[in-house]
Amino acid sequence: MVARTALGVSAYVLCSSLMLVANKVTLSLMPLPAIVFTIQLASAAVFIWFCKMLGVLSVDEISLHNVKLLLPYTMSFAVGVYTSGKSLEHSNVETVIVFRSCAPLLVSVIEWAFLDRMLPSRKSTCALVALVLGAIGYLLADSEVKLQGVQAYAWLLLYLMVISCNLTYGKLVTSRVTFESPVWGLSLYTNLLSCPWMVLLGVFNEEVFEIDRFQATSKSLAALAVSSAIGIGISWSAWNCTRMLTATTYTLIGVLCKLLSVLVNVMMWDKHASPLGIAWLVVCICAGTLYEPAPIRPTPDGSSKGLV
Known part of the structure; x- marks a missing residue:
């Protein structure tokens, strides 16, 4: 079990x-x-379905019952993905990370309010606060925040609120939907049902009328292909972690991943973090190791039952 969890994470x-x-x-x-x-x-939906047809993957059939149950979630999922894209469009990677770092604080409160978990301990609360402060410190030390006015902040704040609610809502979905192949089944449903919502978002924001901005060059198509391949991997690994971990722990790991994204971004664009920036990065990582997930609230008989 430990090895499987480590591999999934x-x-x-x-x-x-x-x-x-x-x-x-x-x-x-x-x-x-x-x-x-x-x-x-x-691309992710087609990949999963094609592997199912070849017998490589065991994936549940599409059922109307599960579609109805997952449709609201896929709408919020699509909005979360879209707002992250708009945030990246109007700001830089580091700025998105700072706002994303606030998610564990919101998620822990939502878990307490709706998922029958206690509030984080004093130690865990300090770890979460230290994580946020560390991310902000890194941002101030090593990047130039160039936001495009109020519009950028609006997208970032919307992204923070949607992703915080979406992460906890994902826990409720996994507890209510039954699949023979839960991870790949959820991945197929999520990717397939999110497509119409994403198209509607494009229509609502008039992107479909700006198709001429879609530059199909060899470089852009290569970037799209690579990002789509990574998307297939994350569609499986994200659901796998969602089922194994608490929402706050899952969110915290996501924040640490974004800090690694900064390192990849620095190496790609031939930039180097300053010693002060690296120090703030260490603060974030150390804060992550100090965090302990809040326990389930005891039932009247004194027992508790929950995820890792």
Whole structure:
């Protein structure tokens, strides 16, 4: 069980660390988030379905019952993905990480309010606060925050709120939906059902009328292909971790992944972190090791039951 959890978390760390940078590169070449993400989601759904047809993967059949149950979640998922893209479009990677770092604080409160968990201990609360302060310190030490006014902050704040609610809502979904192959089944449903929502977001924000901005060059298509491949990996590893970990622990690991994204981003663009920036990075990592997930609230008979 420990080895399986470690493997699943490692896969998620790898995919999540690369996903943010890959999307930033892709969106810099193709500044149309809805179209880019629709292609990524459709690619993942087609890949899973094709592997199912070949007998490589065991994936549940599409059922109307599960579609109805997952449709609201896939809407919030699509909004979360889209707002992350708009945040990357209007700001830099480090700024997105700072806002993303606040998610564990919100998620821990939502878990307490809706998922029958106690509030984090004093030690864990200090760890979460230290993580946020560390991310902010890194941002101030090693990057130039160039936001495009109120619009950028609006997208970032919306992204923070949506992702915090979405991460905890994912726990409720996994507890209510039964699959013979839960991880790949959830991945197929999530990617497939999110496509229509993403198209609607593109129509709502009039991206579909700016298709001429979709530059199909060899470089942009390569970036899109790489980001789509990483998306397939994260669609499996994210659901795998969601089922094995508490929402706050899962969110915290996601934040640490984003810090690794900064390192990848620095190496890709021939930039180097200052000693002060590296020190703040160490603060974030140490804070992550000090965090302990809050326990389930005891039932009247004194017992408790929950996820790792």
